[in-house]
Amino acid sequence: MDLLQYLNYGAAGFCACLSILCWRIISAEQKRSQNPRKAILQTCYVFMGFCLLLSVLTTFTELRKNSSELETLKTKVKEMEAVDEKLNAKAVECATAEAQVQSLSQMIASLKDTMDYMKGLIAQATNLGGEKPVRTMAAARPVTAAAGGSPTPVLTSAPKPAPKPTKEELNAALDKMLGEVAKVAANKPEAAKKN
Numbered sequence: 001m002d003l004l005q006y007l008n009y010g011a012a013g014f015c016a017c018l019s020i021l022c023w024r025i026i027s028a029e030q031k032r033s034q035n036p037r038k039a040i041l042q043t044c045y046v047f048m049g050f051c052l053l054l055s056v057l058t059t060f061t062e063l064r065k066n067s068s069e070l071e072t073l074k075t076k077v078k079e080m081e082a083v084d085e086k087l088n089a090k091a092v093e094c095a096t097a098e099a100q101v102q103s104l105s106q107m108i109a110s111l112k113d114t115m116d117y118m119k120g121l122i123a124q125a126t127n128l129g130g131e132k133p134v135r136t137m138a139a140a141r142p143v144t145a146a147a148g149g150s151p152t153p154v155l156t157s158a159p160k161p162a163p164k165p166t167k168e169e170l171n172a173a174l175d176k177m178l179g180e181v182a183k184v185a186a187n188k189p190e191a192a193k194k195n
Contacts, residue, residue, distance in 0.1 A: 015058060019055070107180070115177065
């Protein structure tokens with residue numbers, strides 16, 4: 001058995017090595033053919049007790065050191081958990097802000113569509129309000145004359161424009177636009193409070 005392997009364990013291994021050597025001296029002294037020498041035996045017993053006491057003190061010191069390191073690790077774990085909670089809270093805030101941005105972009109797109117529709121209705125109303133159909137000269141078509149007369153040009157009207165929107169349609173479109181504007185106005189204070 002190689003006693004040097006015990007030295008890998010530090011002070012506790014060194015104390016174990018010394019205790020084993022003392023035990024070997026005691027056993028060798030007791031195997032003597034003559035009476036064992038009491039002074040050597042007493043010295044070995046005292047030294048062996050000292051080694052055992054030293055190993056107990058070393059073990060207690062190591063345990064205390066390990067417990068302080070364990071407390072340090074527990075403190076670091078708590079700090080990491082606090083940082084993790086903060087990161088989770090920030091992630092929730094980012095997700096909420098992203099949802100708000102998407103909602104606002106959808107509302108803006110809806111308002112844009114409504115405004116485009118209203119512009120179209122207003123354009124139709126202004127274009128059709130005062131204008132009258134204009135008669136234009138069409139290309140001359142050959143007309144067979146009964147008595148050998150010459151062909152005459154025929155007047156035709158311009159293509160008919162789209163029908164004029166009614167007041168009900170204009171009022172419905174206006175109500176829709178005002179409703180969308182009211183929604184956006186109601187959501188602006190909520191978004192400002194959350195930010």
